[in-house]
Structure formats: structure tokens, C-alpha cells
Amino acid sequence: MSIEVKNLIKKFGNKTVINNVSFKVNDGETLAIVGFSGSGKSTILKLICGLIPKDSGEIITSEGDIAMVFQYSALFDSLDVADNISFALRERRDLRKKFSEKQIKDIVAQKLELVGLKGIEHLYPSELSGGMQKRVSFARAIVTEPNSILYDEPTSGLDPISSTLIENYIVRLKEETKAASVVVTHQMSTITRTADRVIMLYNGQIVFEGTPDEMLKQDNPYTKQFVTASLNGPMKMTERNNNE
Amino acid sequence: MGILKKYFKQSATYKLYKGISGIFFDFVDTLGKITENGLEVIKFILKGEINRKELVEQCSRFGVSSLPITLTIVGMTSVIVASQVALEMVKQGGGHFIGMMMTILIIREVAVIMSGFAIISMIGSSLASELATMRVTEQIDAIKVLKVNPVSYLFIPRVLSGIIMMPFVTILAAAIGIIAGAVTSDMFAGLSYRAYFDSAWLGLYMKDLWVSLLKAVFFGGTIALISCSCGYFASGGAKGVGLATTKAVVWSFVAIVIWDMIFAIAFFF
Numbered sequence: 001m002s003i004e005v006k007n008l009i010k011k012f013g014n015k016t017v018i019n020n021v022s023f024k025v026n027d028g029e030t031l032a033i034v035g036f037s038g039s040g041k042s043t044i045l046k047l048i049c050g051l052i053p054k055d056s057g058e059i060i061t062s063e064g065d066i067a068m069v070f071q072y073s074a075l076f077d078s079l080d081v082a083d084n085i086s087f088a089l090r091e092r093r094d095l096r097k098k099f100s101e102k103q104i105k106d107i108v109a110q111k112l113e114l115v116g117l118k119g120i121e122h123l124y125p126s127e128l129s130g131g132m133q134k135r136v137s138f139a140r141a142i143v144t145e146p147n148s149i150l151y152d153e154p155t156s157g158l159d160p161i162s163s164t165l166i167e168n169y170i171v172r173l174k175e176e177t178k179a180a181s182v183v184v185t186h187q188m189s190t191i192t193r194t195a196d197r198v199i200m201l202y203n204g205q206i207v208f209e210g211t212p213d214e215m216l217k218q219d220n221p222y223t224k225q226f227v228t229a230s231l232n233g234p235m236k237m238t239e240r241n242n243n244e
Numbered sequence: 245m246g247i248l249k250k251y252f253k254q255s256a257t258y259k260l261y262k263g264i265s266g267i268f269f270d271f272v273d274t275l276g277k278i279t280e281n282g283l284e285v286i287k288f289i290l291k292g293e294i295n296r297k298e299l300v301e302q303c304s305r306f307g308v309s310s311l312p313i314t315l316t317i318v319g320m321t322s323v324i325v326a327s328q329v330a331l332e333m334v335k336q337g338g339g340h341f342i343g344m345m346m347t348i349l350i351i352r353e354v355a356v357i358m359s360g361f362a363i364i365s366m367i368g369s370s371l372a373s374e375l376a377t378m379r380v381t382e383q384i385d386a387i388k389v390l391k392v393n394p395v396s397y398l399f400i401p402r403v404l405s406g407i408i409m410m411p412f413v414t415i416l417a418a419a420i421g422i423i424a425g426a427v428t429s430d431m432f433a434g435l436s437y438r439a440y441f442d443s444a445w446l447g448l449y450m451k452d453l454w455v456s457l458l459k460a461v462f463f464g465g466t467i468a469l470i471s472c473s474c475g476y477f478a479s480g481g482a483k484g485v486g487l488a489t490t491k492a493v494v495w496s497f498v499a500i501v502i503w504d505m506i507f508a509i510a511f512f513f
Binding site for chain 1: 293295378381382383386387388389390391392397
């Protein structure tokens with residue numbers, strides 16, 4: 001079992017953002033977490049990788065690294081692509097003396113090739129398009145051979161063709177790394193192309209769990225409303241949700 | 245009861261209380277965070293975990309890029325002081341002490357405090373906005389996810405560069421200040437360079453020099469630590485970056501004046 005979340009609760013002030021959520025993701029499996037803005041999807045990723053502390057519950061991950069691909073890539077803008085990808089290899093205490101300069105160069109080239117961006121080592125993030133930045137952040141995430149990869153809205157803000165390209169790379173990385181992957185997304189194409197299973201959150205709780213095909217069958221009122229993008233349904237879009 | 249509570253919350257007393265308590269809690273919170281980061285920085289420095297490449301880059305930023313503005317400010321301050329004092333002292337028969345007065349003033353106070361102010365406005369604000377931008381664009385989160393300690397990676401080179409470079413900046417600033425004082429005294433009061441420099445070293449002791457350098461070490465470290473901490477704990481978007489930068493500048497100004505007062509009481513009282 002690569003990622004297991006049991007009875008997870010997270011509150012911000014008086015607001016319960018994650019309310020008793022449990023799920024499992026196996027090695028080589030991709031779980032999509034969907035839901036409206038402000039439903040707590042990104043919070044779950046931050047809880048899994050330890051960026052914010054949980055209030056109660058359990059998060060069990062198998063030994064090894066957890067990588068995260070951030071919504072806006074979060075590349076280090078003062079470093080070039082090569083230094084961004086090799087950051088962990090150079091700066092992490094347990095890795096910094098493990099690799100020679102030549103090995104680091106080779107690893108960077110190999111990871112860039114994996115995401116289809118050969119030969120851009122010397123460029124800076126500001127010189128890349130949004131889609132390229134996303135792919136560089138994929139390369140940076142997998143440089144330490146992680147057991148789990150978390151994607152925070154990997155296709156948001158991209159054109160449909162770039163989205164398809166990113167979705168293909170998510171599938172390819174899963175096949176290459178055999179990592180347990182969690183993809184937070186709003187986009188139906190990302191769900192259907194990348195996910196083996198889907199959970200849907202509303203008000204911090206899971207309101208649907210199943211395969212993408214089951215989600216599209218629309219017998220669940222929550223998924224039906226989500227898939228048809230309807231304003232009528234059990235999920236009420238408040239002004240606050242909208243602003244978030 | 246509910247209506248009373250509602251009206252109380254609209255009262256000036258309540259708003260004043262909320263305002264003052266908010267400022268107080270923010271002060272305690274900021275002080276706590278700076279102290280916590282400071283202790284962690286000391287821990288990493290003692291462990292010898294220093295990124296030398298990053299340290300050299302930050303030293304260049306702290307010492308070299310800040311030099312033109314620092315030297316200009318200290319030089320101009322000396323010109324202002326000398327132009328107002330020199331002629332009067334010559335008139336009163338104290339022309340032979342102008343060099344001594346200017347040297348003591350520059351070495352004990354002007355060079356280090358004016359350099360501090362220049363470095364806060366140029367380097368401190370840039371450190372705070374850099375780290376705040378990294379925070380709001382999730383770059384600091386990315387560092388954490390990659391299992392690199394952000395305090396070790398971001399703070400150590402910047403704080404160490406402040407500690408290392410500030411004394412050099414102060415020495416250069418003092419030299420420029422003393423020379424600017426001599427030129428101004430000559431121009432405004434007709435005092436010869438020889439008369440100025442003959443008295444320049446009369447009232448100066450070794451203690452003045454090393455206290456000034458020690459002050460520079462504390463100022464440099466404090467400015468870098470406060471600026472990094474304020475940026476590191478920024479939140480929100482562009483507004484958060486602006487607030488963090490303002491906070492870093494205000495806190496650094498106040499902190500170095502407090503340090504200056506402590507040094508004055510400890511060594512010259």
C-alpha cells in the first residue's frame with residue numbers, strides 16, 4: 001500500500017475543510033480527487049506530503065519519497081532548468097555527496113528526455129511556456145525516484161492540446177515509475193485519461209468513490225451535477241466557494 | 245444580549261482594543277518567528293552546513309551591489325555634517341579638532357548606522373520580497389517537498405553574507421566619510437588637509453574600531469535575519485509580498501537602532 005488515508009480531519013479556524021476522509025492508493029495506481037473549488041482537494045495533497053499538519057486521522061505512506069507537482073509549477077525562478085531538476089540531488093543532505101557532476105548531468109538529461117524536453121537545460125523558467133514549465137516540474141518531481149507522486153491541478157490553465165500532452169505524461173510516468181499517483185483536477189479529460197479511480201469531495205467529505213466510467217454513468221446526484229456542470233443539484237455554489 | 249454585543253463590537257473602544265491587541269499579538273508573533281529562525285540559523289552554522297556557492301553569490305549581492313549607494317549615503321552625510329560644523333569650529337578657534345570630531349563621529353556612528361540604513365533599503369527589502377515571492381508562488385513549499393530544509397538553504401547564506409560583508413562595507417564607508425569630511429572642511433572652512441588629518445587620529449582608540457566592526461557584524465546579521473524571516477512568513481499574493489517587505493524594513497530599522505543603543509550603553513556609558 002503506497003498511500004493510505006484514514007479518518008483524516010483538518011480544520012482552518014472553525015471551518016472543517018477535510019471531514020473524516022479515508023482512501024487508499026496502491027502502487028502503480030492513479031486516484032483522481034475532484035470537486036468544486038474550496039472543497040479541500042489541494043489541502044489533502046498538502047496533508048499527504050506534510051506541508052500542513054493534520055488535526056486528526058492517519059496518513060500512512062510506504063517508505064521512499066513523495067513528490068508533488070504544483071498547480072503553478074513552483075519552479076525556482078532564479079535557477080535554470082538543469083539546476084531546478086537537480087536541486088534535490090545537490091541540496092538534500094542524504095543525496096548531495098552521492099552523485100558526481102557528470103552523473104547529475106546525465107540524470108537531468110534523462111529526466112528531460114522522459115518529459116519530451118531534451119536540450120533545454122540552460123533555459124530559465126521565465127523563458128518557458130506554461131506547458132513546458134509543468135513538464136519541467138514533472139522532471140524535478142521524479143528526479144529522486146519517488147514512490148508516490150501528487151499532482152495539484154496539472155492541466156489547469158493549459159490549452160486542450162497541452163492538457164492532453166500533460167495527461168499522456170502523467171500516464172507515462174505512472175508506467176515508468178510504478179508510483180502511486182494522486183491527481184487533483186477539475187477537468188473531465190484529465191480524469192478519464194489518467195485516473196484508475198475517482199473520489200469526489202464536497203464540504204470536505206467524500207460523496208462519490210468509483211471508476212471514471214462509473215462517474216460518467218451519472219447515477220450519483222453529485223457526479224451528475226459535476227459532469228453536466230449544472231447549477232441545480234445537491235452541491236450549492238455559494239459566493240464564498242465562487243471566490244475561492 | 246446579542247444586540248448589546250453587536251453594538252459593543254461597533255464601538256470605538258472595541259475597535260481601539262482590537263487594533264492595539266492586534267498590533268501587540270503581531271509583534272509577539274513576529275519576534276517569536278525571528279527568534280526561532282535565528283536559533284535554527286545558529287544551529288546550522290555550528291553544524292557547518294554552509295552552501296559555499298550560494299554564500300559567495302549572496303556576499304557579492306550584500307557587499308558589492310550595495311556599495312555605491314552605501315558609500316554615497318555615508319559620504320553625503322559627512323559632507324552635510326562637516327559643512328555645518330567646520331566653519332563654526334574654525335571661527336571659535338577649534339579648527340584643529342575638526343578632523344578628530346569627524347573621525348570619531350564617523351567611525352563610532354555614521355559609517356555603521358548609515359551603512360545599515362542603506363543596506364536595509366537596498367538589500368533587506370530585496371531579501372524580504374525575494375523570499376515572500378518564493379512563499380506565495382509555492383517555491384518554499386517545493387523546497388520542503390524535495391526534503392531540503394528551507395532555513396538551511398535560504399537563510400544561512402544570506403545571514404552569513406550579512407555578518408561577513410557588513411564590516412567590510414563599514415570600513416570602506418568610514419574611509420569615504422573621513423575623506424569627504426576633509427574635502428568639505430577644506431572647501432567650507434579653508435582647513436588644510438594636513439590640519440584635518442593631523443587631528444583625525446587624536447581622539448580615536450582601538451576600542452572605537454573594534455566596537456564599530458562588532459556593531460557591523462550584529463547589524464549585518466540582524467538585517468539579513470529579519471528580512472529573510474519577514475519574507476519567509478509572508479502570506480497572500482502581491483499584497484502579502486508588499487506587507488512583508490514593509491515589515492522587514494521597519495523591523496530592521498528599529499532593530500539596528502536598538503542594537504546601537506545597547507552598544508552605546510555597553511561600551512561608552
